[in-house]
Amino acid sequence: MDTFLDFEECIRDSPVFRQSLDKCESDVAELESRVEKVMKLCAQMVEAGQNYTSCNQLFLSGLAEFTAYHKSDGVIVNCLRQFNQGLQEMIQFQTMLFDQTQRAITQQLTNLLSQFLPQIRDTRREFVRIGEDLEAAVVKNAQVSRHKPADAERATHLLLATRKCYQHFALDYCLQLNNFKVQQKLDILNSVFSYFHAQNTFFHQGFDLLRDLEPTMKTMASQLSQLSSDCSAKRKDLENTHLLVQQRDASGEAVIVCNPSDGGTIQGYLFKRSRKKNKTWKRCWFYTENNQLIYSKSHKEPPVVLFDDLRLCAVKSLDVIDRRFCFELLSVQKCCVLQADSEELKGAWINAVQGCINIAYRDQVTEQNTQVKENSAPAAIPDPPPHPPALGVALRGNGNQRCCDCGEAEPRWASVNLGITMCIECSGIHRSLGVHLSKVRSLTLDSWEPEQLKLLCVLGNEVINGIYERKPADGLQKPSADSPRQDKEQWIRFKYVEKRFVTRDPDGPDAETVKLRAGGRLYQASLSGDLVAMATALAEGAEVNWSNPEQEGRTALIGSAIGGSLSACEFLLQNGANVNHRDQHGQGALHAAATYGHTGQVCLLLKRGANQYAADEKGNDPLSIAIETAHADIVTLLRMARMNEEMRDSEGFFGSVGDDETFQDIFRDFSNMASHDPEKLSRRQFLRGSEDEEEKN
The missing domain is CATH 1.10.220.150 (Arf GTPase activating protein)
Structure with a gap:
């Protein structure tokens, strides 16, 4: 319990008051220093947090560069893009947290100090000054001689006026100190509470974000598992290929690539003799393509066409010069001397070039026709990347x-x-x-x-x-x-x-009546499937689980199941409708959907946890109602759902986690058909005899 300055002791200006005043002033000074320290540390924390956010943003930019680097790999690009978006939102949450922290700690505590301390200091200065005047007046009054009545009277009046002024300032000073002691608790606690509320909001937002990302993370985990398997298989294949090539080709001999099935195309390294006077030799990469002989001096330079039509060339071995393994290509305009690394490679080049020449002559007409067809074909224009x-x-x-x-x-x-x-x-x-x-x-x-x-x-x-x-x-x-x-x-x-901008019902005498009328409108809109009217009724105060007494206690969800609007049913479930609420006759939304033959609603309600074993006052559950009303699709769904649940229960706690795949496939087909093509879900009747036979089996 705090001790406040006593106003009566203040009037007496007793030593007890002076002692209490000194302690209160020291407490205020200590509180001020501690508050300033907290504010300084908060500013440092916010600054460090902002630096962390900036570094985090740079880190996400680095991840984005990863995405650009792996743009040809769809799996990596999709994973990095989705994680980047989630982390970007986390940065937004952190920025909001630092902003709210600064407002909660720095601004509120600054307001506390700026609101009270300047006025307290000013009042204290006046209090000290008047106190000194009072001390002087007391001394002067005591020193006046009794033989000077006029001087004594003036001194007495001055003492009374000064003491009265001192008492007023002392009382004001005490009141300000006491008010500060009262207010500082409220402001400090409110500041810390606001900070904790900001922390609570931050972690709540992060939890919701990660919960929303769980399906994405599961998808990514499966993709990562598949990628890991593919990576292991690919590495094993590369090691096998490496070993095979090492055993087959790594013999130190020069390697050329010759493909007889592709018109004798060949590629590999050859020395080319310059046609200049110095006759220098340079090693280049040669290959044949489209009836041309092309070479590259290095991988950094563009390829050069040496002979643009091999049909106008002749190739022969050249044995009259000093260098070994040479052969010559001649045309009308020029000739070129080339050198292979061995006699075998020279023979391979001569045969390949001669084969290119022969095939070019034989297939000239066919090649031209094919080229015309290819040139006349329209170029494929890639589609723009679609939105998700x-x-x-x-x-x-x-x-x-x-x-x-x-x-x-x-x-x-x-x-x-x-x-x-x-x-x-x-x-x-x-x-x-x-x-x-x-x-x-x-x-x-x-x-x-x-x-x-x-x-x-x-x-x-x-x-x-x-x-x-x-x-x-x-x-x-x-x-x-x-x-x-x-x-x-x-x-x-x-x-x-607060719904301040929603138009209220002007005829409603009180809030309860307005709520009842809005609930009635919600039920009627759910029955007709009018989503706009349903959203309006909820905005005007309707309760989504309100039982309509005029409709035997049915809720809006039961009304949507009767009316058959799948969108209305989904809208109510998303807004907190109780999927297992039952009316006065013990029937819920699943009973109504089975009665009226709405297969889509049955799918949706089962998916949202509707109890398929709930019996009404006559003892009928949804399956027995569907059999009685001869809705074959709903009977199939309910029986499959019941069978799947029984199989799952029979597997025990350590059984399969997921549902039966066959049931999931059938369930998905019915859901998609109900959403995209509901007219196909027509009511199908079947014979009572076949029912009885099936029940016996």
């Missing part, structure tokens, strides 16, 4: 080409339950709201189901802004892409948490 599939679909929605909250171009993130796209900074703010308000996913890193993408197309930024920004608040302007983060955060919280 989810991103390409999401950007088709109205207004989805820009961030829903700040308008930044090319958003790469989306809220699956709100049906909007957003930039990376706004996505971090949405994550801090909690998944009960906004479920943020990446349009490039995460996998998306067809119905989730439909929500982004049917709703989209334009529709949602028409609901959540229908009634702008006076004096509050929507942030832009360049606005500070705190402005964006304030706008998003006003928009989605």
Whole structure:
């Protein structure tokens, strides 16, 4: 319990008060020095963190250079690109953390010191000055002679006035010190709490990001495993090839490549004699191609055509000069002397060149026709690199080409339950709201189901802004892409948490009535599959799991299962609908989907954890309802799901982790057909006799 300065002791100016005052002043001085030390250390920490962020950004630039270096390898490029995007978002989170830390520690503590200490110092100076005046007045009053009544009266009046002024300043000084002691606790605790809240938000955002990246990391792990196997196999193949070539060709003899099946083409090193007067010899790489003899002086220089038409040449051995293994090529314009490294290589070159000449004469017409056909064929124009599939679909929605909250171009993130796209900074703010308000996913890193993408197309930024920004608040302007983060955060919280800009029902007498009316509208919209009306009802206060008493306690999810809208069902599940809620008759959404023959809803509800064994008041579970109503596809699905679950349970704790592959394939086919081609899922009847026979088997 803190000890405050006693105002009555202050009036008396007792030694106890002076002792308490000295201790309080020393406490204030010590607190000031410690606060300044904390602020200095915080500034150093933030500066070091900003340097770390800059170095981290340089490191990611290095990873991006890796991506450019391995641009021909799709696996490495995809892995590095996805990791780079995730790490870029982590840097954004770290930058936000340092900014919030600086605001929480430095700004709040600076406000504490600047608000109280200057005024306390000024008041203390006046307090000390008046105290000195009081001391002088007391001494003067004591020294006046009793025989001088006029002087005594003046001294007494001066003493009273000075003491009264001193008491006022002393009381003000004590009040300021006591207020500072009270306020400093609040400000210091609030500062530390704000810092811890920033840390909590940072780790929460990082956890959500890594959780969203888990499917990508699993895909990368499988790719890495496959790449490791391919690498081992390739290394083994290279070692075998190396050993084979070493045993076959590494004999010290010169190597040439001759391919008789390709028109006698040949390539290898030869010495070429210069036609200048000095007759120097230079070793060059020669090869035949397209009825031409071409050579390269070095790998750094472009190749040179020595003879552009071998049909006009003759080749023969040259034995009249001093150098060995020489042969000569002659044409009408020029001749050239070449030298091989051995007699065998010379013979191979002569035979290969002569073979090229013979084949060129024989296949001249065929080659010309083939060349004409090839030249007349249109050149293939490579397709431009497409967007990732989810991103390409999401950007088709109205207004989805820009961030829903700040308008930044090319958003790469989306809220699956709100049906909007957003930039990376706004996505971090949405994550801090909690998944009960906004479920943020990446349009490039995460996998998306067809119905989730439909929500982004049917709703989209334009529709949602028409609901959540229908009634702008006076004096509050929507942030832009360049606005500070705190402005964006304030706008998003006003928009989605407090729903300040949503048009309220003017006829609702109280909040409960408004909520009930919104719940009724949500149920009717779910029944008809009107996503816009459903989003509007939720924005106006409808509870997603509200039981409609006028509809026998059914929720909106059960209504969507009755109505048959797969998108409505997905929208409600994404917004927290209870998949296993049951009405007054014990029937849930899965019972309704089985009753009305909606195969797509059955797939979706099973996928979201609906209890397929739940029985209604008559003892009927969804499978028995599907058999009774003769919906063959749903019977197949439910039986397969039940069989798969029983097989998985029979394997025990250490059994297979994944579901049966056959069941997953059938389940995926039904889901895709329900999403993309629902008319194919027509209700199929089958005979009661075949049912009975199947039940017996």
